[in-house]
Amino acid sequence: MTLDQPxxxxxxxxxxxxxGIGAAFARRLAVDGWHLVLVARDAARLAxxxxxxxxxxxxxxxxxxxxxxxxxxxxxxxxxxxxGSPIELLVNNAGISxxxxxxxxxxxxxxxxxxxxxHAVMRLTLAALRLMTERRHGxxxxxxxxxxxxxxxxxxxxxxxxxxxxxFSESVGLSARPFGVRVMALCxxxxxxxxxxxxxxxxxxxxxxxxxRAEDVVDEGLRDLRKGKLVSVPxxxxxxxxxxxxxxxxxxxxxxxxxxxxxxxxxxR
Numbered sequence: 001m002t003l004d005q006p007x008x009x010x011x012x013x014x015x016x017x018x019x020g021i022g023a024a025f026a027r028r029l030a031v032d033g034w035h036l037v038l039v040a041r042d043a044a045r046l047a048x049x050x051x052x053x054x055x056x057x058x059x060x061x062x063x064x065x066x067x068x069x070x071x072x073x074x075x076x077x078x079x080x081x082x083x084g085s086p087i088e089l090l091v092n093n094a095g096i097s098x099x100x101x102x103x104x105x106x107x108x109x110x111x112x113x114x115x116x117x118x119h120a121v122m123r124l125t126l127a128a129l130r131l132m133t134e135r136r137h138g139x140x141x142x143x144x145x146x147x148x149x150x151x152x153x154x155x156x157x158x159x160x161x162x163x164x165x166x167x168f169s170e171s172v173g174l175s176a177r178p179f180g181v182r183v184m185a186l187c188x189x190x191x192x193x194x195x196x197x198x199x200x201x202x203x204x205x206x207x208x209x210x211x212x213r214a215e216d217v218v219d220e221g222l223r224d225l226r227k228g229k230l231v232s233v234p235x236x237x238x239x240x241x242x243x244x245x246x247x248x249x250x251x252x253x254x255x256x257x258x259x260x261x262x263x264x265x266x267x268x269r
Contacts, residue, residue, distance in 0.1 A: 011060075013037040013080070013087045015068060015124070016094030018045040021143055021191060024214035025091050026053060028222070035060040037087065039077055039094070041067050068094050068120040069112045078127040086135065090128040092121045093143040101155030110157055117161035125172065125183070133179040139225060140176075142169045144185040146238050150245035162187075166231060173230040185231045186221040188212055189238040212238075 012029050016022035017038035026036055030053045040046050043065035050061040064080055066073035081087055095117045098109055125140050132138030147153070148162030166185040173183035191212045217234045224232035233239050 009035075009085075010088045011035040011037065011085055012089040012091060013039065013077070013128075014091040014093060015039040015077070015120070016143075018042060018049050020093075021188070021214045021217055022091065022093035023049065024218045025093065025141075028215070028218050029089070030057040030059055030061075033059065034089070035062075035085075037062045037064065037080060037084070039064045039066055039068070041065065068124075069096075069116040074120050074123045077124055081124070081127045081131065086131065086138075087128055088138050090124060090138075090140045091143070092124055092140070094120065095143065095161075097156070097158040102157055103155060105157075113157060113161060117158070118164050121165055122168065125168075129172070129176055129181060129183070132181045133176060136180040139182040140169075140172075140184070141221060141225060142183070142185050144169065144187045146187050146189045146233065146242055146245075148187065149242050152245070170230045177228075182225060182228060184221070184225050184229055186217070186224075187231060187233045187238075187242070188217045189235065189241065191217055 010033065012025075012034045014022050014025050014029075014036065017026050017036075018040040022040075026038060026049065030036060036050075036053065036059065038046055038049060038061060043063075046063040046065055050063050053059070054061045062080075062084075064077055066076045068074055068077065081090070096113055098105060098113060100109065102110070121142055125142065128138065128140055132140075142165050144165040145159070145162040147156075147159040148164075148166045151159055153159060166187060169183050169185035176183050189212060191214055212235055220234040221232050233242050
């Protein structure tokens, strides 16, 4: 079975599934006939999402309330991957950014970012691929970012974590390909979600034309997965941006890089 074949037994596990790109994946896959396993920290929101998706599309929706920045949270999802009905598609979407530059950050905050953006992605990808490569089918989408292609925000460690996700996905994708399993890094630019607001990052000065819709990111990502791409960069404007980040002289990038982060005040929370 491949991801292109219609079946009533396909099941996808999505982390960070109650908002933004993760929720868009859940809606799109439910429309396409997939059963779902949704993972997020907020149990009440998970239950609400599951009820809505089941009522609208009639497919099975499981939920796992887990904090993937903790070992216990990762272990709970690993157990589901190993012991439950087979997962045909894993979407590692959960992630965070920080509104504090590295020089004013704390070791605890940086460690939590790495635990969620890097460590959890590694653990869940490994858990899924062990079974997928044995079955000789399945796929993993690791949601990365255009930010991972260059240090464009001084003091931000988010871009470094996403550089790891993209490189990791490419490398693992090459090793999984001979087994009929696909691994892809999905690298969107600015996308309309709750992501920046949750991090306390003021994006009000970002031009409207730079924003993407989560639904469009998901659609293009799934198309690129079917094509067997290792890296997907949705939207032509961000494809151009990535080409610039990869090939522009470092001195030029340093000259135009700036920390665009701002903090949302008390009234904005």
